Amino acid sequence: MGGNPQLDEQGALRHLLTIDGLPRQTLVQILDTAESFVAVNEQEVRKVPLLRGKAIFNLFFEPSTRTRTTFEIAAKRLSADVINLNIGTSSQSKGETLLDTVDNLAAMQADMFIVRHAQSGAAHMIARHVAPHIHVVNAGDGRHAHPTQGLLDMFTIRRYKSAFHNLRVAIVGDVLHSRVARSQIHALTTLGVPEVRVVAPKTLLPVDVAQMGVHVFHDMVAGLRDVDVVIILRLQNERMRGARLPSTQEYFHYYGLTPEKLACAKPDAIVMHPGPMNRGVEIDSRVADGGQSVILPQVTFGIAVRMAVMSILAGNS
Amino acid sequence: MTLPDAETLIQQLADIIRPDMTPNMVLVGMHTGGVWAAQRLHPLLDAGMPHGSLDISFYRDDFGQKGLHPTVKPTHLPFEVEDRDILLVDDVLFTGRSVRAAMNALFDYGRPQRIRLAVLIDRVEDRQLPIAADYVGAALQVPATQHIHLIQQENKTLMLKLVNL
């Protein structure tokens, strides 16, 4: 099915669907551009006229207030017109197909779709289908990818650690079901992080995860030893039903990030979490609110990174 | 045609700006050439004067045609813009569109009391907007097929160069 569907014939970014397969220079360009938008967000008027007159549709087939809001703020700070659609509750339940919905919105002169969907590959499918002038940003598809989250995490790491080439990063938790983890792994390896670890019980790891270029740990103390960055993933409650875990209590005991376990990491290690957090399940409040946590800055940087992505895409027409 | 020496123009600019200086004045260079020019002017005017840099990529009116500039630089204004007397510095004043973008950008940081514009070169024939510089190093007529670039050499001194499009 052809080459990388995210890039146009000149190799410029047309859609952002996944970090998998993107060149390092593209990631760096996004991060560098985001630095400029951090400055914009500190202006008195936190708004630039870049996307004036552009119509950006937030197409959320799966509910998410947080991600949708950060995209909305980012688009508004770029002066775009933002239209929010929670489709899970409207036409999809009336039998309209996904592509019918997309076609209808495209007919309303859309310039960009921000798509979230419960199925892996949904954003790719929409990107293949839309007219050439429409850009698609994947805001999370199933277990596959959440590239803007991955990028904002890289932005955060670069802000606190300044370089990637000398880091040890541990991702802890439900990698199997996590689109965030997949995007982080691709971003970290593309940006040259020499050692990326995943730490989880076998039931929460894909069988061939090592082939994605990560080191697998089942013991958290060993997995956190001497790392510079600890990324904690959210644990969904449904995992208890699929026989993947016995209880949240046992999970917290072995894989919850406590100050004691964090002490195995480097003293200046930072702690990240894509949110929303389950305190007492995957992370102890003392860590979440502690001095090594950069969880709130992640949210702030998320707006700048999404502004960067939208403005780069809209400019590649 | 031979271009004037950039270092001489900097000296001349400093000389004509100096009488108009106020205690409320800040220096703002526009990326990239204007930042270099402002850095050279700064010690000649007043080494204690606050100075910053401005990237206008997000305010350009050719975004729809050219997209985002691949090397956007952060804007760095380490002072309040509100009620300041701003001396905006650019290398070449051409169509006037960059200055328009720069003024829009400055107003998003606050309401300055006054903005004045200093440029090394003024291509006065090519203006497309009602914009004029307050301080000009040299006024030149250049064919529309040519650009004037400011170059920073390894020893940090500046040089003007003519480039064919």
Add this chain to the structure above:
Amino acid sequence: MMKIHLQGGRIIDPQSGLDRLGNVCVADGKIVAIGEQPPDFVADRVIDARGLCVCPGLVDLSVRLREPGNEYRATLASEMRAACAGGVTTLACPPDTEPPLDEIGLIEMLKFRAKSLHLSKVYPVAALTQKLAGERLTEMAELRDAGCIGVSQADAGLVDNQVLMRALEYAATFDITVWLRPQDVYLSRGGVAHDGVVAARLGLPAIPLAAETIAVMTILLLARETGARVHLCRLSSAMAIQMVRHAKAEGLSVTCDISIQHLHLSEIDIGYFDPNCHLVPPLRSLRDRDAIRTALADGTIDAVCSDHTPVDDDAKLLPFGETEPGASGVELLLALTLKWAAETGAPLAKALGTVTYQPARIMGVPAGQLAVGAAADLCVVDLAQWWRVDATSLKSQGKNTPFFGYELCGKVRYTLVDGLMAFEANQHGLSDS
């Protein structure tokens, strides 16, 4: 009835090992001569077969005709025309229609409708359990008498091993072949791709190898216990094939087939969520694919089938996991089998055997051979003609195949069923209009 003289072709009969230049004469629906033209034979039509290959019509173990119940996807007429264009003169259709083929009335209607088209010969495989629900047995002896060549659960799976064991015992009583696609219903639940590196990367819900191997082991143990004759459909993994190899060596009455997709493709071909690679069973690793290619050569795998599954565009224009699995393939069976032979160095006759007499034996029908006195079900093939797979080159209503864009070698020029011209490419032989 028309007498046809196929003149000067390369005649290949994989079963007898015949491979010679000569003539094939057809009269009254049967082959009357192979080699020399009988002196008294006066043809109504002479077909110049010089430079072409005359071989038995292909036998395809799995072609979904989408009738009854799914006529919006494809019809008997459209898919049987596609079959004839692919040189397939005999085909088995699985029981997963709507309603499933679990009653004699449905079988008779299907056979009658198929027969009236005068195209390929259709042999239904009846449902093993009523409504394919996996609970109550169908009247399989009567279904056999009505013309079904076996019983199957198709892709519906069978949860209850007690039902499976009883079904095998009952089928063995009447010497009916049980066709089973091995799949542990629980282990494959919710999965859409092989549990390997691609599913890990794309975040697709995965189906582990054990979903197939556990089921194969269960079936083989119960087949030994009950003495039933079992045909394993669409194997996808190296380990399952190894189990079959052992079972055959033990003398168990077991056969198996694979699809053309699994003969050539692996999980890697999913690329960026190509919905045409959403298949059942899933495309496995390259290692599995290579094991399939080897096992076809060494005879462990008895037959190659198209597993033809026309799917309408709407059902493929969805996120990968929501798309309907399956690929259209009856027109690709020949060329893709030849491609395997060309790539592995397998002899032509051996390759043709896997799509002619070998599947015919599994079905238990007299087909897939060239013999004097046998039905004139044959095709004339240009083995050297390259063609490109695209939506316009396929007659099937299902324009869904992972092989779009492939350049394949080997194209059917003429297909005869019972001595009647069922397909004829246009005079240039490039494509017919």
